[in-house]
Amino acid sequence: MKILALFAVLLAGGMLLYAGQDLPAFGDQNSPAYQHPMTTRFIEESENETGVYNIVTALLANYRGYDTLGETTVIFTAGMAVILLLRRREL
Amino acid sequence: MSGIQESIIIRTVVRIMVPFIALFALYVIIHGASGPGGGFQGGVIFGAAIILYAMIYGIEDGKKIISDKVNRILSSTGLVLYAGTGLLCMVFGGKFLQYNAVPLFPNPAETAAILMDVVEVGIGITVLAVMVSLFFDISPPETEDDEMFPEEVEQ
Numbered sequence: 001m002k003i004l005a006l007f008a009v010l011l012a013g014g015m016l017l018y019a020g021q022d023l024p025a026f027g028d029q030n031s032p033a034y035q036h037p038m039t040t041r042f043i044e045e046s047e048n049e050t051g052v053y054n055i056v057t058a059l060l061a062n063y064r065g066y067d068t069l070g071e072t073t074v075i076f077t078a079g080m081a082v083i084l085l086l087r088r089r090e091l
Numbered sequence: 092m093s094g095i096q097e098s099i100i101i102r103t104v105v106r107i108m109v110p111f112i113a114l115f116a117l118y119v120i121i122h123g124a125s126g127p128g129g130g131f132q133g134g135v136i137f138g139a140a141i142i143l144y145a146m147i148y149g150i151e152d153g154k155k156i157i158s159d160k161v162n163r164i165l166s167s168t169g170l171v172l173y174a175g176t177g178l179l180c181m182v183f184g185g186k187f188l189q190y191n192a193v194p195l196f197p198n199p200a201e202t203a204a205i206l207m208d209v210v211e212v213g214i215g216i217t218v219l220a221v222m223v224s225l226f227f228d229i230s231p232p233e234t235e236d237d238e239m240f241p242e243e244v245e246q
Contacts, residue, residue: 051204052124061207065188079221086228
């Protein structure tokens with residue numbers, strides 16, 4: 001069984017290494033992520049639209065506010081689930 | 092009380108460090124708009140400060156800082172702060188979480204930056220309360236003797 005697991009790990013790792021050959025180089029400005037029109041749009045407009053210098057925060061808290069609200073809800077739900085399952089004493 | 096909790100060095104260092112860790116957490120939350128950081132990271136750092144205190148000074152002393160009841164209230168307060176900011180934007184005629192609809196400042200971008208800080212603080216409060224609550228819930232009940240792993244009490 002351990003041989004089988006090792007084989008599975010090696011197979012998955014080999015596939016990842018093989019697929020990794022096709023990734024664009026780090027910081028390559030011709031890669032698809034940098035060529036997309038939204039990238040230029042965010043870099044040029046996010047400071048005027050959101051008032052913060054940090055584009056990552058502008059995306060996280062403003063453009064993708066729904067997503068971050070969902071993430072916070074996930075953390076809250078996880079905490080409540082742990083309280084329901086583990087709390088042994090009276091509330 | 093295990094050995095590490097009796098060490099005077101560790102107790103003193105923790106007592107000095109905890110306020111600075113908490114201050115750094117607030118810095119990380121507020122600085123999130125202009126540098127690396129944000130509500131998740133700052134909340135975790137603040138939670139770590141309280142957990143560090145509770146590890147050394149005991150769970151009971153930790154619960155004097157932030158009791159179970161306060162914990163439950165805080166963990167939902169952060170989420171309400173976030174969703175409430177979104178609803179506030181709807182009150183002023185914008186879409187949900189459309190920050191620049193709120194007429195707080197003449198410059199809409201400035202309003203958006205302020206409301207994003209409010210949202211980050213909300214995230215931080217929720218993460219802090221959930222982290223501390225997880226630690227308190229999975230920590231074993233304290234015993235009188237020095238045993239690290241007390242045997243199960245007969246039911």
